[in-house]
Amino acid sequence: MKKTEKIAGAVVGGYKKIEEGVVGGYKKIEDGVTGAFKKVEDGFVDKFLTREGETIEDAKKRLHEERARREAAAKAGVESGMEAGKNAGKH
Numbered sequence: 001m002k003k004t005e006k007i008a009g010a011v012v013g014g015y016k017k018i019e020e021g022v023v024g025g026y027k028k029i030e031d032g033v034t035g036a037f038k039k040v041e042d043g044f045v046d047k048f049l050t051r052e053g054e055t056i057e058d059a060k061k062r063l064h065e066e067r068a069r070r071e072a073a074a075k076a077g078v079e080s081g082m083e084a085g086k087n088a089g090k091h
Helices: 002-049 056-087
Strands: none
Touching: 002 056
16 A cells, blocks of 8 residues: 555646646746737837837737727617617618
């Protein structure tokens, strides 16, 4: 019984070490890719999308707000179009 427990403990311990190594390696890769993407994104926003005197973060916030307004307007347009379609045959 003790030998079985000892073997089980060794197997679990080995598995944990492998798991930690794989997960740790994945996290390092993920952090590297995410960091590189952020640098490219910030460079693009800075070069092409910022306005005079605007920071990169301000430009991102402005773009996010503009997108939200466009999506809301598109949704409102679809909803009003649906209402018009419902009322079209009620003359």
